Amino acid sequence: MPFTGQLEDGRPFIATLALQAHGTGVVGDGKQLKFWIDPWLSTEPLKYKFPSLFCLEQDKRCNVADRIPDCNGSHAVCWNWKHYPATEMEIEELIQCHRLLSNVSLSKQVDRWVWRQEDGDGYSVKDARNWIKGEVLSVNNSVYQWCKWIPNKCNIFMWRASLNRIPTKDALLHRNIYVENGLCGLCGEVEESVDHLFSGCRFASGMWDAIASWCNIPRFYVFSLSDVLLVLNDLPYTAKKKDIMYGIIIIACWRIWKARNDKIFNGSVSSVTLLVADVKSLAFLWFKCRHKEGCIDWRNWCNFVLPVM
Ligand SMILES: [Zn+2]
Structure with missing residues (x-):
C-alpha cells in the first residue's frame, strides 16, 4: 500500500x-x-x-x-x-x-x-x-526533469537525491548501517538528511543566497529538496533563463554533496565562497561546451548576462 x-x-x-x-x-x-x-x-x-x-x-x-x-x-x-x-x-x-x-x-x-x-x-x-x-x-508523478546541458553524473546524482536514494546518514541509519554520528557532514549541527543538506544546512542557504544574487533573482527560501527543484516554477523568466538556472541549481547540489564527501572522507574543509566559485566556473565550462547557444565570455557569465535570453 x-x-x-x-x-x-x-x-x-x-x-x-x-x-x-x-x-x-x-x-x-x-x-x-x-x-x-x-x-x-x-x-x-x-x-x-x-x-x-x-x-x-x-x-x-x-x-x-x-x-x-x-x-x-x-x-x-x-x-x-x-x-x-x-x-x-x-x-x-x-x-x-x-x-x-x-x-x-x-x-x-x-x-x-x-x-x-x-x-x-x-x-x-x-x-x-x-x-x-x-x-x-x-507525489508519485513528480518526475525528475533532466537538464540537457549538464553532465549525466550531475543529472543522475540529482535524480537519485530526488528519490532520497543517496547515502545520507539518516538513510544509512534507516537501513541499519553503522555511522559514527548522524549529524550533517558539512555543518555538524543537525541530523543529516537530503532535505537538510540541500535546504536547511547553512552551507546550502549560503549557496542559494549567493546564487540568487549572481543570477539577479529574488532570494528564495526552501525547506526541502523538492522545494529546491521547483523554486523556478513561479518565477517570471523565459524558459531559456530558467533552463540555465535549473542547471546551475543542480550543479550546486552536486557540489554540496561533493564537499560533504570531501570533508567526511578526506578531511578537507570547504567554504560557501569556494563552493560558489566552483559552481560558477564548472557551470561556465559546461554551459560553454555543451549548450547549443553557449557562446559566452567569462565576464558576461560572472554578471549573468547571457546570450540566449
Ligand atoms: Zn548541515
Missing part, C-alpha cells in the same frame, strides 16, 4: 499532509504541533504568515511548546533566533506575531487536529480518501 511512511518525527506522512492541507491543529500541551510548519493559529502556517521571522528561526521544526513554555499562565515567548529581528519587516512581523500569540495558553491536553469546516461539510472518510489518493498520485 502506498499510504504508509513516517515523517522524521514519527508522524504518518500522508496523514500529516492531509491534515496540514485540510485540518487545523488545536493546541493542548504544544508537544505535537510544529510551531512554524503546522496550521494551528490560523488556517495558514506561521512560516507563510511571517516568512522573515521564519528565516531567522534556528530550529525550523520546533514544537509549539518549545516557543511557548508552560510558565503558570504567562505568555512569554521563548524565541531562538539566528539574530534578533532588526529590519523594519522583521520587527513588523514580530509585533503581529506577538499579537496573535497573546491569547495562546497551553493546557495538559494532548494536541489534536480538527477537519476544517470550510472544506464542505467537515470531515468525511470519503473526502480524506479521495484527497489521499490524489496526493499520492501527485
Whole structure:
C-alpha cells in the first residue's frame, strides 16, 4: 500500500499532509504541533504568515511548546533566533506575531487536529480518501526533469537525491548501517538528511543566497529538496533563463554533496565562497561546451548576462 511512511518525527506522512492541507491543529500541551510548519493559529502556517521571522528561526521544526513554555499562565515567548529581528519587516512581523500569540495558553491536553469546516461539510472518510489518493498520485508523478546541458553524473546524482536514494546518514541509519554520528557532514549541527543538506544546512542557504544574487533573482527560501527543484516554477523568466538556472541549481547540489564527501572522507574543509566559485566556473565550462547557444565570455557569465535570453 502506498499510504504508509513516517515523517522524521514519527508522524504518518500522508496523514500529516492531509491534515496540514485540510485540518487545523488545536493546541493542548504544544508537544505535537510544529510551531512554524503546522496550521494551528490560523488556517495558514506561521512560516507563510511571517516568512522573515521564519528565516531567522534556528530550529525550523520546533514544537509549539518549545516557543511557548508552560510558565503558570504567562505568555512569554521563548524565541531562538539566528539574530534578533532588526529590519523594519522583521520587527513588523514580530509585533503581529506577538499579537496573535497573546491569547495562546497551553493546557495538559494532548494536541489534536480538527477537519476544517470550510472544506464542505467537515470531515468525511470519503473526502480524506479521495484527497489521499490524489496526493499520492501527485507525489508519485513528480518526475525528475533532466537538464540537457549538464553532465549525466550531475543529472543522475540529482535524480537519485530526488528519490532520497543517496547515502545520507539518516538513510544509512534507516537501513541499519553503522555511522559514527548522524549529524550533517558539512555543518555538524543537525541530523543529516537530503532535505537538510540541500535546504536547511547553512552551507546550502549560503549557496542559494549567493546564487540568487549572481543570477539577479529574488532570494528564495526552501525547506526541502523538492522545494529546491521547483523554486523556478513561479518565477517570471523565459524558459531559456530558467533552463540555465535549473542547471546551475543542480550543479550546486552536486557540489554540496561533493564537499560533504570531501570533508567526511578526506578531511578537507570547504567554504560557501569556494563552493560558489566552483559552481560558477564548472557551470561556465559546461554551459560553454555543451549548450547549443553557449557562446559566452567569462565576464558576461560572472554578471549573468547571457546570450540566449
Ligand atoms: Zn548541515
